[in-house]
Amino acid sequence: MESYRNIFGKLNRAALIPFFVIGDPDKKTSLELVKTAIDAGADILELGIPFSDPVADGPTVQKADIRALHAGMTPKKALDFVGKITAYKSIPIGLLVYYNLINHYGVEKFFMDFKAVGGTSVLVADVSIDNADEIAPLAQKAGLETVFMATPNASQERLKRIADKTTGFIYTVSLLGTTGERSSLSAAVKPLVAKLKKLTDKPVCVGFGISSAEHAAAVASAEADGVIIGSRIVKFIEDNPGRPDVMKQQIADFIRSVRQALEQVHR
Amino acid sequence: MKHNGRFGDFGGFYVPEVLIPALEEIEQAFDRFRDDAQFKAELNELYANYAGRPSPLYFAKRFSEYAGFKVYIKREDLLHGGAHKINNTLGQGLLAKYMGKKKLIAETGAGQHGLATATVGALFGMETKIFMGSIDVERQSLNVHKMKLLGAEVIPVSGGTCTLKDAINDALRYWTAHVDDTFYLFGTAGGPHPYPTIVKYFQSPIGVEARQQCLKQIGRLPDIVTACVGGGSNAIGIFSAFIADKDVKLVGVEGGGKGIPTGQHCATLCVGTVGILHGARTYLLQDENGQVHETECISAGLDYPGVGPEHSYLKDIGRAHYVNVTDEAVLDTFLLFSRLEGILPALESTHALAWVVSQKGKLPADTTVVVNLSGRGDKDIGIVEQHRPLNK
Numbered sequence: 231m232e233s234y235r236n237i238f239g240k241l242n243r244a245a246l247i248p249f250f251v252i253g254d255p256d257k258k259t260s261l262e263l264v265k266t267a268i269d270a271g272a273d274i275l276e277l278g279i280p281f282s283d284p285v286a287d288g289p290t291v292q293k294a295d296i297r298a299l300h301a302g303m304t305p306k307k308a309l310d311f312v313g314k315i316t317a318y319k320s321i322p323i324g325l326l327v328y329y330n331l332i333n334h335y336g337v338e339k340f341f342m343d344f345k346a347v348g349g350t351s352v353l354v355a356d357v358s359i360d361n362a363d364e365i366a367p368l369a370q371k372a373g374l375e376t377v378f379m380a381t382p383n384a385s386q387e388r389l390k391r392i393a394d395k396t397t398g399f400i401y402t403v404s405l406l407g408t409t410g411e412r413s414s415l416s417a418a419v420k421p422l423v424a425k426l427k428k429l430t431d432k433p434v435c436v437g438f439g440i441s442s443a444e445h446a447a448a449v450a451s452a453e454a455d456g457v458i459i460g461s462r463i464v465k466f467i468e469d470n471p472g473r474p475d476v477m478k479q480q481i482a483d484f485i486r487s488v489r490q491a492l493e494q495v496h497r
Numbered sequence: 498m499k500h501n502g503r504f505g506d507f508g509g510f511y512v513p514e515v516l517i518p519a520l521e522e523i524e525q526a527f528d529r530f531r532d533d534a535q536f537k538a539e540l541n542e543l544y545a546n547y548a549g550r551p552s553p554l555y556f557a558k559r560f561s562e563y564a565g566f567k568v569y570i571k572r573e574d575l576l577h578g579g580a581h582k583i584n585n586t587l588g589q590g591l592l593a594k595y596m597g598k599k600k601l602i603a604e605t606g607a608g609q610h611g612l613a614t615a616t617v618g619a620l621f622g623m624e625t626k627i628f629m630g631s632i633d634v635e636r637q638s639l640n641v642h643k644m645k646l647l648g649a650e651v652i653p654v655s656g657g658t659c660t661l662k663d664a665i666n667d668a669l670r671y672w673t674a675h676v677d678d679t680f681y682l683f684g685t686a687g688g689p690h691p692y693p694t695i696v697k698y699f700q701s702p703i704g705v706e707a708r709q710q711c712l713k714q715i716g717r718l719p720d721i722v723t724a725c726v727g728g729g730s731n732a733i734g735i736f737s738a739f740i741a742d743k744d745v746k747l748v749g750v751e752g753g754g755k756g757i758p759t760g761q762h763c764a765t766l767c768v769g770t771v772g773i774l775h776g777a778r779t780y781l782l783q784d785e786n787g788q789v790h791e792t793e794c795i796s797a798g799l800d801y802p803g804v805g806p807e808h809s810y811l812k813d814i815g816r817a818h819y820v821n822v823t824d825e826a827v828l829d830t831f832l833l834f835s836r837l838e839g840i841l842p843a844l845e846s847t848h849a850l851a852w853v854v855s856q857k858g859k860l861p862a863d864t865t866v867v868v869n870l871s872g873r874g875d876k877d878i879g880i881v882e883q884h885r886p887l888n889k
Binding site: 281282283284285286287288289292293296299304305306328329330331332333334335355356357358359360361378379380381383384385388392403 | 498510512513514515657666670773775776783789
């Protein structure tokens with residue numbers, strides 16, 4: 231698998247990074263939906279392992295976690311799921327996971343197993359750079375890249391430390407709060423991306439609250455290297471219970487429209 | 498952060514990046530104001546004349562006769578609001594005021610912390626939002642009503658298990674989006690650093706007073722100090738003053754619910770395993786995949802699958818002992834204690850009393866036990882009536 235730096239470097243536009251909770255609404259449908267997203271033009275995938283207490287996530291992703299857990303998803307099955315995706319297509323996969331799950335599994339073993347099924351990077355939602363030493367060396371040892379979050383309320387000094395600890399991409403949070411759709415995009419995005427770009431040559435992706443092709447295009451115009459879209463996509467699953475074909479159709483249409491919008495913003 | 502917030506290997510601050518600046522701000526403010534003369538004077542004035550500190554240490558004569566050894570009761574139930582929670586909310590509320598925050602949010606289980614937060618919200622003129630699991634809203638309707646009367650907004654939380662842990666999840670989520678003007682007034686000695694340290698500090702008068710009262714009233718330190726443990730704020734409050742007194746045995750009593758073998762309990766320290774929840778490395782009730790359990794206990798205030806990290810530490814180094822009692826034992830003790838002493842104990846605190854009852858015949862007659870009666874039981878009479886109807 232190529233490094234993120236190569237992948238972002240080759241694209242002459244911002245990368246499209248859809249987010250799914252693995253196993254939402256169930257393992258079989260989830261697999262089809264992720265494949266649909268790949269076919270519709272996703273460049274990278276961000277996948278989450280469902281957790282009982284996802285504090286970094288808003289209500290939409292929390293409900294997805296609950297659906298997936300009810301359908302029997304576990305960290306072990308999630309790794310199996312990732313293997314099925316990478317067997318379908320060689321696409322970079324970033325994992326979003328809560329610390330308790332990998333701590334319980336064994337952090338080192340989990341990273342090795344994730345690498346073995348073709349994973350690219352890990353973001354542990356409740357481990358900040360202050361505790362990066364608990365995970366980053368183990369991730370690197372396993373051959374994984376690290377992703378850390380940067381927020382608009384972080385100091386310059388802290389952003390620098392975040393950039394230093396990141397080997398994959400910096401996951402920039404476009405606004406204060408949890409994941410979730412927003413009707414307008416925060417004014418904090420552009421200055422934060424610009425600030426990070428001045429500090430580092432690590433790729434900078436933007437997530438949280440991006441829910442339309444227009445938002446995505448605006449983020450791309452702000453010079454972001456990638457756009458992560460989570461809750462908007464997860465909502466298509468929530469809104470169509472028991473109708474996987476409708477989910478697929480809506481997700482495919484949405485991803486195509488975002489991809490189109492991103493292609494119009496050249497760098 | 499300036500400090501790592503560790504108790505041995507426990508504690509820390511495992512939170513999403515967005516919360517770090519907010520926690521740093523609170524840590525800084527706490528470091529600055531805890532030794533500030535004006536802050537201390539104002540807090541002590543509130544403790545004395547608003548909350549009603551010091552609370553008495555009462556020799557429970559008839560209960561002692563029943564138990565067969567000497568039982569002293571630390572009367573936190575007599576404080577304003579009817580529970581120890583006011584110690585912490587006055588402290589943190591005042592800290593919020595000194596920090597210039599205009600709004601308070603809090604989570605609550607039994608409603609006692611929510612009520613105590615609504616109380617200081619009114620006292621300091623701050624807009625207050627209380628996050629409460631929808632199941633708890635139902636089983637603690639009286640406290641919900643009181644919070645509303647005090648001007649707080651009660652937000653029922655229906656995600657997950659609809660109890661305390663989900664109320665914490667939602668309060669944390671809300672906080673991440675409103676850190677600029679909002680102070681999260683955390684209710685128990687758990688969660689991310691600096692909360693376990695802050696809550697212990699503001700609850701420590703319980704222990705400081707109890708220790709002095711023992712020396713003055715009994716002429717010596719007690720043999721055993723016991724308190725109920727959910728998150729563990731009242732327990733750490735009373736334990737903290739005795740930790741250095743190696744001969745004083747510390748006993749934390751957890752909710753045994755329907756019994757450990759049924760899995761329906763909240764005895765985190767008794768049978769849990771180490772994990773990370775709500776920002777802290779601590780003992781947790783979790784399944785084989787690391788998903789956090791639903792818990793079950795007759796008292797909403799103990800119904801929490803985690804525990805304050807310092808208790809995890811005290812357990813591991815063997816300084817404190819953690820036990821559990823069942824709902825049934827708690828109900829029996831509630832009636833027993835009410836009739837022997839004329840005090841209706843909160844079901845949470847009744848866990849500690851029930852452990853004392855379980856020691857009947859096992860401890861020498863000259864044993865002295867101090868029980869932290871962390872709250873009054875008026876809020877629980879509906880639940881007691883359901884399980885032990887009077888007209889039957």
